[in-house]
Amino acid sequence: SQQGEEDPQALSIQEGENATMNCSYKTSINNLQWYRQNSGRGLVHLILIRSNEREKHSGRLRVTLDTSKKSSSLLITASRAADTASYFCATYAYSGAGSYQLTFGKGTKLSVIP
């Protein structure tokens, strides 16, 4: 299975603090992506990191990828109440059935307390 598995399952922090979420997966990937989901809403693509990249930044987001450990982390710096949401990692990999597939983990529910 290509499943990404995030930890922690839930994270509660104070506004202004940094939030770190981790993701582990099982097999080789083409890239790894992070998505955000506000309660009851759709998934919003945040950032993509390719298998040959180790770190990527986008605004207050920093993603790392360690393919030797099959793990990734998402860091949100200087968190805001509006960052409260669920965050999912998703691995993009060859599915073995002739195509590539995006496979999601269970997500981390982030609560940022004002």
Next chain:
Amino acid sequence: EPEVTQTPSHQVTQMGQEVILRCVPISNHLYFYWYRQILGQKVEFLVSFYNNEISEKSEIFDDQFSVERPDGSNFTLKIRSTKLEDSAMYFCASPYRDIYGYTFGSGTRLTVV
């Protein structure tokens, strides 16, 4: 930024009834996807659709499910005889960013009673 549009946003149906969920994906893309998310659980792949044919489907996507592109722009997911366990959010997606990043619609919340 291009959007993926899904309708309806919420549908309530009786068990055993047929439902059709609609999606307007990003134009000029040949790949489309359906995913579902049972409340509080992970987002699960259902089916990918390429060039007007099913490219790949998961084991969830059994004979009760079908996908079509009836008019070249809309993209539908049909559940022929709904079961209680079909209650979930259903998301349509098109690849967009970096080709591999997907743009998801806002989803259809299906409630089977």
